[in-house]
Amino acid sequence: MSNEKNMCDVCGENKVKSVVASSTGPVSYGYCEECIGEYEPYSALVAMGVKYDNLNPTYKEFVKKNLEFHDKTIEEFDEDVVEGNKEYEEFIRNNV
Numbered sequence: 001m002s003n004e005k006n007m008c009d010v011c012g013e014n015k016v017k018s019v020v021a022s023s024t025g026p027v028s029y030g031y032c033e034e035c036i037g038e039y040e041p042y043s044a045l046v047a048m049g050v051k052y053d054n055l056n057p058t059y060k061e062f063v064k065k066n067l068e069f070h071d072k073t074i075e076e077f078d079e080d081v082v083e084g085n086k087e088y089e090e091f092i093r094n095n096v
Helices: 042-048 059-067 076-096
Strands: 018-021 028-030
Touching: 028 042, 042 059, 042 076
Parallel strands: none
Antiparallel strands: 018 028
């Protein structure tokens, strides 16, 4: 879990029910009853580093449902992915 108050890493509103592996990659998050198995933290979706149009069709539906939950558009998501990739590339250039 990424917070000290034992709140859901996805919605930030409810108490964590379980800490489980994310569907976005090799990381675990704390999920409340409402979010577990349904939604992912927005930052985890962005950290995948893949723009919406490049996702496979099945995962597109999952990401679209999550974007609606997080009140984000596909355009905002793609912009955040591009920015996140730039930050990652800069980190690698400066630290590796």
